[in-house]
Structures are given as C-alpha cells and as structure tokens.
Amino acid sequence: MMKWSRKSATPDAGTAADPQPAPTRAERRMIAVSSGKGGVGKSTVTANLAASLVQQGLRVGVVDADIYGPSIPGMLGIPANTPPAMTPDRKVIPAEAHGIKVISMAMLSDDDKPAILRGPMVTKYLQMFVAQVDWGELDVLLLDMPPGTGDIQLTLAQAFPLSGAVVVTTPQDVSLKIARRGLRMMEQVNVPILGLVENMSGFTCPSCGEVTHIFHKGGGEAIAADLGVPFLGAVPLDPGVVDSGDAGAPLVLSHPDSPAAQAYRAIATALAGQGGGAAGLSVPFDWNVAQGSGRPGGAAPVAGGAAEVPVALDLDETGLSIHWQDGAESLIAIRDLRLACRCASCRDEMTGAPLLDPANVPLDIAATRIWSVGNYAIGVAFSDGHDTGIYTFKALRAMESAEVEDV
Known part of the structure; x- marks a missing residue:
C-alpha cells in the first residue's frame, strides 16, 4: 500500500449541502x-x-x-x-x-x-x-x-x-x-x-x-x-x-x-471476477475543502496501471496532489490550476487564446471545493469565486508542475 507524503483532511460521509456517503468499492x-x-x-x-x-x-x-x-x-x-x-x-x-x-x-x-x-x-x-x-x-x-x-x-x-x-x-x-x-x-x-x-x-x-x-x-x-x-x-x-x-x-x-x-x-x-475494473477514485464525490467533508475514497496504484486514472487526491498549502494508477504523483499549484482554466470566460472559444489576466489572480488563491465530473474530470471552485472550469484527467496529467516521490 502506498503511503502518501502529505497530511490529508479527515474524510467525512458527505458534504454540508448533500449528506450522501461517497460510494465504496463494494457498491454497485x-x-x-x-x-x-x-x-x-x-x-x-x-x-x-x-x-x-x-x-x-x-x-x-x-x-x-x-x-x-x-x-x-x-x-x-x-x-x-x-x-x-x-x-x-x-x-x-x-x-x-x-x-x-x-x-x-x-x-x-x-x-x-x-x-x-x-x-x-x-x-x-x-x-x-x-x-x-x-x-x-x-x-x-x-x-x-x-x-x-x-x-x-x-x-x-x-x-x-x-x-x-x-x-x-x-x-x-x-x-x-x-x-x-x-x-x-x-x-x-x-x-x-x-x-x-x-x-x-x-x-x-x-x-x-x-x-x-x-x-x-x-x-x-x-x-x-x-x-x-x-x-x-x-x-x-x-x-x-x-x-x-x-x-x-x-x-x-x-x-x-x-x-x-x-x-x-x-x-x-x-x-x-474482474471486480470493479480499473480501480480509481470513488465517484461521484463533492469535496468541501473548507469543511473537510466529502473527500473521495481512492485505491492503491497497480503494476501496469493507467497514466491518466487518478487513485487519490490530496490538498495542502503547496497545491493539489494527484496520485495516479501507474504510481506517479503530480503536484499542481492552485494558482497554476486557476490560470489553466479553459472555460468560456477564461479562454476564447474559437482561438483558445487566454482571456484571463494573470495579474487578476491572487498569489494566495485557494481551492474551496473539488467535485467529480463523470468518470473523466474534476471541477474546481476557487476562493476568487470562479467555479466553471472542468479539468480532464488527461489535461491534469499533462500539466503537472512537479513530481514528488513516494515515501
């Protein structure tokens, strides 16, 4: 079992808005x-x-x-x-x-x-x-x-x-x-x-x-x-x-x-006999970061695992840490995540050119909520009020800003 190198928020059985327990691997x-x-x-x-x-x-x-x-x-x-x-x-x-x-x-x-x-x-x-x-x-x-x-x-x-x-x-x-x-x-x-x-x-x-x-x-x-x-x-x-x-x-x-x-x-x-297929994050989830509730359950990396299937999420002052099924870990600073948003208010829909001025993004911006989007992405709400961006797992793996070692 992999040990994570960061402290984790205590998981809870849901969020304040939706007190439904996160699904477990034994469920449907x-x-x-x-x-x-x-x-x-x-x-x-x-x-x-x-x-x-x-x-x-x-x-x-x-x-x-x-x-x-x-x-x-x-x-x-x-x-x-x-x-x-x-x-x-x-x-x-x-x-x-x-x-x-x-x-x-x-x-x-x-x-x-x-x-x-x-x-x-x-x-x-x-x-x-x-x-x-x-x-x-x-x-x-x-x-x-x-x-x-x-x-x-x-x-x-x-x-x-x-x-x-x-x-x-x-x-x-x-x-x-x-x-x-x-x-x-x-x-x-x-x-x-x-x-x-x-x-x-x-x-x-x-x-x-x-x-x-x-x-x-x-x-x-x-x-x-x-x-x-x-x-x-x-x-x-x-x-x-x-x-x-x-x-x-x-x-x-x-x-x-x-x-x-x-x-x-x-x-x-x-x-x-295949169990749950390729083990990853338990979805759906809605993680209220401030309250420490709704954090998704996960799984351990596996030999020959997929590079774009996350198995665990962690968050602290250094950024969002994503543990992948192939054993790698990505660390993405929250400000980098905000600047990478590709929603219609942050990117031109036709050309893809950035519309967001980096000068308007605080250096100490934080993530306040993270939720699952189907089986392929996460949504993130930020402390500046922005919450319309969707980040695919493929895009997150490609934009990793740091690699950290397992301990």
Whole structure:
C-alpha cells in the first residue's frame, strides 16, 4: 500500500449541502455494453449476461439505454407499454423478470409509436433511468447502449460513474474496424475497457456438429490483443437465440446446455471476477475543502496501471496532489490550476487564446471545493469565486508542475 507524503483532511460521509456517503468499492458496478455499429447482437448479449450473473447469485439491473430502439423488455418477457409504478418519494419502480430489474423506454410507449425526441430530452430520460429509479440493492447495473459513438454514448460515459465497458462485435472486418472506434471513444473518456465479446462466431450444425465460420474467424481476439484489452469470449450463432428472444426467456435459461449459453456463462464469470475494473477514485464525490467533508475514497496504484486514472487526491498549502494508477504523483499549484482554466470566460472559444489576466489572480488563491465530473474530470471552485472550469484527467496529467516521490 502506498503511503502518501502529505497530511490529508479527515474524510467525512458527505458534504454540508448533500449528506450522501461517497460510494465504496463494494457498491454497485455500472457496466456499459456497447458496440460501434448496430446489428451485432448487443442487446442479446446484455440480456444473457444479466441472466447469467443472476444465476451466479448477483443482484442485477438493466437500463435499456437505446431510447430509439428499445428491445430488452421483449427479450426478457416484460410487457411493453406498461407504465412503471412510483414510490412515495417519486422514484420509478423498475419491472422485474427472471430476477433482473429493468427500465426501458418500451415501458412508456407503444410498439407503433416511435420515440421522436431531440438530444436534451434523450439525456433527460437517460438521467431518469439511472438516477431516479428505485433500484434497491444491486451488485451490477448493465447499460444496454445504443450503437455508435454519439451524444447518448458520451452522456452516459461522462455523466455516470461507469465501472467499465464491454464492447460487442462480430468477426467480419467492417464490424471489427468500427468496434475499434467504440473502444477508443470509451478510452478517451476514461471508461475502463473490461473486454471484447465476439458474437455470431461460427455456426455449429445441429446435425453433424461441424462448425462453419460464416463471418470469418478470430478477428475479435486479434483486435483485443492488438488494443491490449481482455478478450472475454466468442459466442457462436445459435437458432435458439431467436426463439428464446421472441419467447422472452434468455438462451442461458431456455437452452442452458447449448454452446452459446455456455459461452455467455463463461463471459459472465469473467466479468464477475474482474471486480470493479480499473480501480480509481470513488465517484461521484463533492469535496468541501473548507469543511473537510466529502473527500473521495481512492485505491492503491497497480503494476501496469493507467497514466491518466487518478487513485487519490490530496490538498495542502503547496497545491493539489494527484496520485495516479501507474504510481506517479503530480503536484499542481492552485494558482497554476486557476490560470489553466479553459472555460468560456477564461479562454476564447474559437482561438483558445487566454482571456484571463494573470495579474487578476491572487498569489494566495485557494481551492474551496473539488467535485467529480463523470468518470473523466474534476471541477474546481476557487476562493476568487470562479467555479466553471472542468479539468480532464488527461489535461491534469499533462500539466503537472512537479513530481514528488513516494515515501
């Protein structure tokens, strides 16, 4: 365990404004199941992983985040257009099937009524699905993401504390190339990649047992090795997937001995054994520095850890100390942090030229509050009243003003 070289403020169970305890590593894991393109069977993978995790004794929820094309309720046998009930404190009660709790846009609209929504309304629904649902005690919350790398994906990746992402692809080259983009997007917003799943990986003849690789072979494993992420497994084509999905019973329940069901269970076992993914700061957090409350919990550095994943924050008169997962420590003076702000009032939005006059920043400026911004950045409020800057972990690692040694 690393020992820090600075004195720390005593952690507290929240802030004066929001007395909620900071999450711990033992609490719910939020895992995105994503894909670069549609048609790769991502929702089918999500439904079967959820059922497999329940079979392993975990408490599981699923957010059907594909607002425009929700399919999870049908795959789990949950009737569409059945508005969920509400708790007395106005939280949504999720539907439940096969031991899996579910929230989806399909519960709020008819099959023949498309969700015609602009971006802000989509974001509002997603925030409600995650934060305003009475999930109860969960071990894992799976987010069945829509395909692509657009606004919905960024909203979920940046606004919520994702433990990691599972990327689903098929063996053909076009799908693999787009899967790489999806992986890179998650990496850019500091969402750990828990692994890659190759779906529709060969067809086993039910009569003779011969395997035919319709969409090529081994591409998913090769991409995973090339990008340095875990390869969770290959799921073969199985006609039972269609029948079980239409019947509302995941394949792992309706055809438990099939090769595809065995593959799903192996992938779920691998995910369950990964713990919380790449350990970093416990998010969300809201650290009131003056009161010494809400300081985030952290983790220890690990061998081969990421350079842009912070595991602990410390603050004293010398500046903000950030301990990184790869074992390094950065020390950034608070005045340097204030001068580096890139918000619209401090930088020209078109040219990036600084608008802030250094002469107007006091030499003794202090940080009064530090909070998490999704999984990729922190916000900082300063003693001069400025509080609109967002500092990404990537930018913080790049601007380190000093290196200090561990003791």
